[in-house]
Amino acid sequence: MTLLMKPAAAVAACATLLFGITTPVCANTLEQVMQQKVLRVAIDLNAPPYGMKNETMKEVGSDVETANLLAQGLGVKLEIVPTTQANRIPFLLTNKADIVISSLSITPERAKVIDFSVPYAVIQSVIGAPKDAPIKDMKDLVGKTVVTARGTTNDQNVTKLAPPGTNIVRFENDATAITAITSGQANIFSTAPSIIAALNKKDPAKALDIKVVMSTSKMGIGVAKNNTELKDKINELVRQNLKDGQLNTIFKKYHGTDLPQDVLAEGK
Structure with missing residues (x-):
């Protein structure tokens, strides 16, 4: 050419x-x-x-x-x-x-x-949890454990927006955070919608719904x-x-x- x-x-x-x-x-x-x-x-x-x-x-x-x-x-x-x-x-x-x-x-x-x-399109940072989890906004995370990947935008957002009393557990990457969800260690995830979709496809029994959108950046x-x-x-x-x-x-x-x-x- x-x-x-x-x-x-x-x-x-x-x-x-x-x-x-x-x-x-x-x-x-x-x-x-x-x-x-x-x-x-x-x-x-x-x-x-x-x-x-x-x-x-x-x-x-x-x-x-x-x-x-x-x-x-x-x-x-x-x-x-x-x-x-x-x-x-x-x-x-x-x-x-x-x-x-x-x-x-x-x-x-x-x-x-x-x-x-x-x-x-957009890039979003969200909170995912089981469909029946009573979570409608960030204040509902008090007393609950949320997993996320250390150092990511999702980590930064949940750290900034979650109220005191939220237990944030940070893993080294998304893969290990996903393992924490699928193994039953936790069932609330600060991540991206695409990762929730992949998790739900891999393990429908541990499927998560998007409960809160923490941030949206337009592309x-x-x-x-x-x-x-x-x-x-x-x-x-x-x-x-x-x-x-x-x-x-x-x-x-x-x-x-x-x-x-x-x-x-x-x-x-």
């Missing part, structure tokens, strides 16, 4: 953007994407369930399916550009990718460097600054796929819950 770009010039121009200077477009324009018939999407494939590889080494996950949906909407081939959390934005700024779909939360700091589409598709036509087209496709329910179907498949109403409202 012949890329319509000048690598040295792109890197030089985009590098200045890292220091807060407004520069020209740092990735292929919509016209170039359509000419090449390829959409290059940066995705972290080590961030399940957003991006990962299955047992046959095929790329799967909610961000992967979202990328496929957008490529289909454009009528072009999807090219996944594997990235890491640290390299998501640099890959966009140095024209290694046209857009970023990689569990990228919309933040004011990032918005200084790149543009975002309208929200297409957007990263687009280079000044790449207006591409951003506008991505927004059009995101809104269309929110309206017809396809993005909600993808999210529920991998995360075990529907998209929040304020995200779904972007498609109306």
Whole structure:
């Protein structure tokens, strides 16, 4: 594939953007994407369930399916550009990718460097417990034991929001926290909806419901600054796929819950 770009010039121009200077477009324009018939999407494939590889080494996950949906909407081939959390934005700024779909939360700091589409999904931090557990809000955790993975956003949230008298037990990772649930050591979990969904699938007898949503961060598709036509087209496709329910179907498949109403409202 012949890329319509000048690598040295792109890197030089985009590098200045890292220091807060407004520069020209740092990735292929919509016209170039359509000419090449390829959409290059940066995705972290080590961030399940957003991006990962299955047992046959095929790329799967909610961000992967979202990328496929957008490529289909454009009528072009999807090219996944594997990235890491640290390299998501640099890959966009140095024209290694046209857009970023990689569990990228919309933040004011990032918005200084790149543009975002309208929200297409969220990252949530929740409290899960058995269906019949009398938990409706955080105050109901008093006197109860909650397990979580040490140092995660879920750990930070439950530490900050749980009232005094809550027994928080921290495990080194999600896998050992899940073992505590499935072995019966505890039945309240501070975690992400996707992990609850995986736990419920693995051990339906120990199934948990989402009782409290502690935090929700909206995610957007990263687009280079000044790449207006591409951003506008991505927004059009995101809104269309929110309206017809396809993005909600993808999210529920991998995360075990529907998209929040304020995200779904972007498609109306």
